[in-house]
Amino acid sequence: MTPVSILLWSVLLLPLTGAALGMLCPSVRAVMALVRAGVLLTAAAAAGCIWAVHAGPAVETAWEWLRLDALSAYHLGVMMLVFTLSSLYLPGYFAAETASGHFTVAQARRFGALWFGALAAMGVVLLSNNIGIMWVGIEATTLVTAFLICIHRTPASLEAMWKYLIICSVGVAFAFMGTLLAGAAAEHLHLEGAQMLLWSRLRENAAGLDPALMKVAFLFLLVGYGTKAGLAPMHSWLPDAHSQAPGPVSALFSGFMLNASLYCIMRYLPLVDAATAHTGWGPRLVLLLGLVSIGVAAVFILFQTDLKRLLAYSSVEHMGIIAVGLGLGGPGILAALFHTLNHALCKPMAFFAAGRLGQMYGTHDTARLSGCLRGAPVWGRALFGSLLAVIGVAPFAVFMSEFMILRAAARNGAWWTLGIFLAGLAVVFIGVLRQAVNMAWGEPVAVPKEERAGTMDRVLIVGALGALLVLGVWFPEVLSGMLDRASNIVEGTQ
C-alpha cells in the first residue's frame, strides 16, 4: 500500500472509528472532545490526500474503486472545512443546551455517532470511483442525517424529519434509477462487470455511451440528486429540515450536504455531454434548474419571518447560482466551484449565529431578534457580517464568484440568463438586507439571556469572515490552479 492509499482509507475509516467510540463516551464533554479530535485528525488525513493530487494526476487504490482527482479533492477540502468549523463550534453551542437540561449524555452520544457517520458517508460519495457506491454514499447520508434533525424530539422536528426522509428517499431512488440507466448506456461497450460502473472507465469511453439512454439517465439523475441538493422545484423538504435541525446541523446541511449531491451531478455532466456529441443538452437543463431555484428562492425570501427558514431559502438560491455557473460552462464552471467554497464559509457562519441567538432569545423570529447587536454583541455582529457576505456585498468573495458567473453569462451572450440571475439576486439582496438591518439596529422587543461568547467563538467568526474578505481581493495561485483543473474535469476537457 502506498502512503496516499493509506491516507485515502483513513479518511473513510477514522470517522467510522469515531462513531463507534462516540457511543462509549461517559459525558457530553467527552463526546465533544472526541468529535473535535476525530474531525481534526480526518482533516489532516484529507489534507495529505489533497496535497498528493493538487498538482499531479489522480490517485487510485482498492482496484480503482477509490479515486481522488482534482474535482473530488477540491470538494474534500470544502467538506473538511465545513466539518472543522462546525466541530469547533459544537462545544459552545451544546454547553448552553446542557446547562438548560436540553442535552443529555444519551443524546450527545447519539449525536457524536451520527456526526461521524455523516462525515464517513459524505467521504464515500467523494472518494468512490464507482458511481453505484457513490449513490450508496448519498443514500447513507440521508439516513444518517435524518436523526440529526430530531436530536431534540419535538412535533415540529419529527414532521421535518419525516418530510426529509420521504422526499429525499424518493429523490435518491430516482438517482439510483439514473445510475442504472447510465450503466445500461454503457452496456454495449462491453466493459467487464466490475468496471461497468467505474466513473473513470465511463469517462474514457464517454463518446461511445448510448445517447438516448444517457439522456433518460441524466433526467433521472438530475431530478434525484437535484432533490437532495435542494434545487427548486424539488426543494420542499429543505426549509423545514434546516429550520428544525440544531444550528450546527443546519450549518452542515447547507455548507456541504447539498454540495455533495451537486458534486454527483458534476460527475455526470462530462459523460452526458460527450454522449450527446457536445450539443450542450445536459448543461442547458442544469442551467434551467438553477434559474428556477434562484427565482423561487427570491420570492420566498421576501416573505420569510423565521431567520433559519430565510437562511434555508438562501441556500436554495446559492445552489441555483452554482447550477447556473455549471450550466454556462467554461469560466462559469470555475466560478461555480469557487462559489461552492465561498458559500461553505459564509452560510455555516450565519447558521452558527442563528443557533446561538436562538438559544439566547428563545426564537428565530426575525422581528423578535430585532436589536440583537445590542443584546448579543458578538453573535449579533457575526450574524450581520455573515448575512452581508451571503448576499454578496463587495468585497466579500461571494461577490467575486457571482460577478465571475455574470461575466461568463455575458461572454456566452446568454442575456436572458443574465437578466433573471441579476433580478433574482437583487430581490434577495433587498429582502435579506432589510431584515438584517432591522435585526441589527431595530428597536429591541425581547430581552435575551446573557451572551456567553468564548475565545473559540470569536476566532471562528473572525477567521471565516476574514477568509472571505481575503479571498475577495486575492486569489491564491494554489486555489486557482486547483479550481482550473477541477473545472476542466466537469467541462470534459481533461
Added chain:
Amino acid sequence: MNLPIDSVMLVLVVTNLLLLGLSQLRSCVHAVAVQGFALGLLPLLVRQSGGPTVWTLLVVLVTIGLKGVVFPKLLQEALRDADVRREKRPHVGYTMSMVMGFVALAGAAWLSSRLPAFSGSPSTLAAPVSFFMIFVGLFIILSRNHAVNQIVGYLVLENGIYVFGVVLLHELPLLVEMGVLLDAFAAVFVMGVAVYHINSEFDHVDVDQLDKLKG
C-alpha cells in the same frame, strides 16, 4: 419470450394494481410481501448460463429475506402499534387510483418503446414493468396519507428499480447490488423508527396532519 420471467412480471403488475385498489393497510403490506417474493426469484431466472453461482443464491436469499419477510414484518409491527386499519381519506379515491394505474401502465409501455432495445435482455417486459412500478410507487406516496402506506409506495418504487437492475443489467457488480439492498433495508428501518416516534408524539400517523411547517 421467457415464460418464468414473464410470469414474475405478471405477478408484479397484478400486485401493483391490487395495491392501488386496496384500502386495508394490512392487505397492502401482504401485497408488497408477495411482490418481494416474486422479485427475489428474478436473479435465479436471469442468470441461466452455467447455472446459479453461490453469489446469485446469496442475493436471492437476501432479497427474499428482506423484501418478502423482514420489511413486511416491520410494517406490520408499525401498524399494530399505530392501531389503524385502513386509510381514512386518501387524496385520490380507489377507483380513480386504478384508472391512474392503467394510465401509468400505458405510459410505461410508451416510454420503454422509445428507448433502444437492451441487448441480451431476457425479457421484453422488464423495462415497461420496471417503469410502471416506479410510477405506481410514486403515485402511492403522493396520494396516500398514512405513513405506512407511504413506506409501501417507497418499497414499490425500490422494487421497480430492482427489476431494472437485475433483468436488464445482469452484469451489475454484486457488491453494488448488496450495497443497494443494505441501503433499502436501512431506509425502511429508519422510516419505521420515524413512524414509531411520530406515533408516540402525535397519537396518529396521518402524514396529512403533519402540516405545521409552511412557507
